Amino acid sequence: MSRLPKIGLLLLALIYVGTSASIAQQPGTSQYKCMIQMTNYMGEKAYVVVSLINSKGAYEKTLYVLGSDKKWYPDVKEWHKALGRKKPNISAITGASVAGGDRSVTVLEIDNAKINKEYKLRFESAVEDKPYYVKDLEIPLTTEALSAKNEGTGYIRYVRFSPTTSN
């Protein structure tokens, strides 16, 4: 293959990305409204991290962080360890921590190509001076799981998804 079509393709792709930035949805991704309902536990507000886990069980991408004070991020141990030194800018996908009995609704952006491909969604939770749950909830990233109600094992009572109506 000559180089020219490659460059042309790249240009096309760049233009596409550039224009689609105005509607702000990456090509090939879907948005899911996600509700995290907490149990009535006693204690401080919980920090919850939603991550995409690949088939090898490794962290691939941080989808959402509930909790804005970086001081407490080390409490979400495994995620914090996997993040390592390279701290990606997560300010766009950060919301407030959530208290016992409360719920939090947020929109997750998920790559269509990863659905039904042995990827997993992990909900990891930590509360100050209380047990930490690596897998408070972990579900296979399948169309089926994304339309069901999934029960948590720690501070999360359940998580529900619904595809957003836009686009």
Added chain:
Amino acid sequence: MTISVWRYSHLALAVSSFLLLTLASVTGIILAFEPVSQKLQPYRADNVGQLTLAQTLPVLKKGYEELTELSVDANQFVQLRGTDANGKNLTAYVDPRTGSILGTPTPQSEFFQWVTALHRSLFLHEAGRFFVGLTAFLLLLITVSGTMLIIQRQRGVKRFFTRIVRDNFAQYYHVVLGRLSLIPIIVIALSGTYLSLARFNLVGEATIVSPTIDLDALQSKPERKPADFAVFQNTRLVDVQSIEFPFSDDVEDYYTLKLKDRELTINQLTGEILSEKPYPTAVLLTSLSLDLHTGRGSLIWALILAVASGNILFFIYSGFAITWKRLANRAKNKYTATESRFIILVGSENGSTFRFAQLVHQHLLKQGKKAYLTDLNNYGVFPEAEHLLVLTATYGLGEAPTNARRFAALVEKYPQPQSVRYSVVGFGSHAYPDFCQFAFDVNQLLAKQAWAAPLVDIHTVNDRSPEEFSLWADAWSQQANLPIPISADLLQAPKRRFDKLTVTGNTRTALPDGTFLIRMRGSRRRNVASGDWLAIYPANDHRERLYSIGVLENELQLSVRLHPGGLGSGFLHELTPGEAIRARIVSNASFHFPKKAPVVIMIANGTGIAPFLGMISQNRQQTPCHLYCGFRQRTSLAMYGDFLEESRAAKKLTNLHIAYSREGDKQYVSDLLIRDADFITNVLMMNGVVMICGSLAMQKDVLDILDSLCQNKLGNAVSYYQAHGQLLMDCY
């Protein structure tokens, strides 16, 4: 004993908590500015007071793709969470009337996060929270014990806010600021304690448990629009804490409406209330405590909290300054009680009397005398004692200071085996009615003991006056034949700013009682009012003499009696017009003419008339003034006669009553008061003011009469009127 219990607990609590208290106060001051900075943000929509949910929700729903949550914070900023037209997460402050975006919430700044964590938990998690909570509780106890100390110091709850006698900077402001910031500090301590208790789940059910909804019983008919829901029509936006919108259109998803006092769930199709649950009291109290403790939602309260926290820091400083001083005054003895010839016994509540006792002690030691200094409570048998010196203050209503409470009992129990010469010096302040009462009691008690013989009569020292103390020291030295040159130590001339005054007139005197008037004018304009004092320095040294000022025609007029050999009076008598002197005007605001009084009664004897002359001369608003004055003979009045007649004609003086003590009926001014008893009680009843100026002897008589009048006819002690600024005194 109670005083010392409160004082020791106040100190012990302060010592045990001051480090954490300092930290909490400093961080608290910083944190007070967080609500202040929030308040200044322009995210508050106006006129939302009457807006109901039925009005605002349709507007908001129209403007956004989807709403998940709406919340109204303490600043009444309305925050919306949901998704925008692109399906992106959206969090924004909105105007609830139009739905337009006012701004984006920023997360709490890292600095405030850091300070908040330090304030709450010292970065020590649970353990830190416990210690901070304990500190809040200790602060509460400190406030309570401090309040008890003020009540005792002021002699009663009713006098809580009356004037405080100024001992020194730290002590004075410790008490003054303590009274002012009492309420905010109690609020801080109480709310802080409560928040900690709530944090450790010690106040009952403190969390809100979500209700369980019977999903099978949910109705989906009749369907209504949210604007038609009765509950939305009846709920104002300002009463809302948050609204959680239904997650999907399914009937099993519902609205959760969190109001200030209860939580409701609402069927999203029919508007039916599915559950209604009032918050537990503990939750409401927690919310109230947070409001009060953080000042969120109120700019003014937040600033008050900042000032109160600053005061706590000052209390820590001044409290330790007071304690340090008190400890430094503790006696260190070189000789034992059993071998000493001179026994110095001290009764002191706050330690200031100890300083005088130590001076005497040191002088005796310096001369090789065996002297022993101790508390009155440590009285016992002193086998070698020749001299007993008692220096004591008075506390409360003429009671013994804490370290002298047991003295009377001990004297009865331990008579001295040999004869001992004694001398008593009382320390006190004329600002209190029971001046040196306890010293008089001690003197009386010793006089009754067979082994005790007085060396010099009892002396009193007003407001720690060095002059009065050296008077005693001189008298004692001469009798004991032992020089104790106290004066040199105490009477160092203070560095002060002086005023230059030019004499404009001097009547001199040819009168038998030697009274004369002298007038002066200041070189520059100064705020001086009748009733202030003029301090003069006749010998240009430490010796100061005070005279009451009457301001007439913009000049200072003093009324002076010439004492044979008198330092001040002799100096003033020799001044001629045109001569300039160095003097100081001392403000005496507690003896100024009352601004708002229906009637003023002025009581004077002799030269005590001086300030009243000025006040009458300046009585342009013609407040009814009744002057009662006592003189020795008719001629004494002569120099005031014309002025008083003119004033009466000008309605500046309503009535004049004069008593002559050496002529005619030989009356005293107190006799006139007995005659006009009904009039005087009426004046006090209608909030009139009585002012007394003159000799202490006259003051004592007048106070006795007033006290019995007040007790019998008005049912109050005379101190009640003193406390209410209805009885003003300046006597010497």
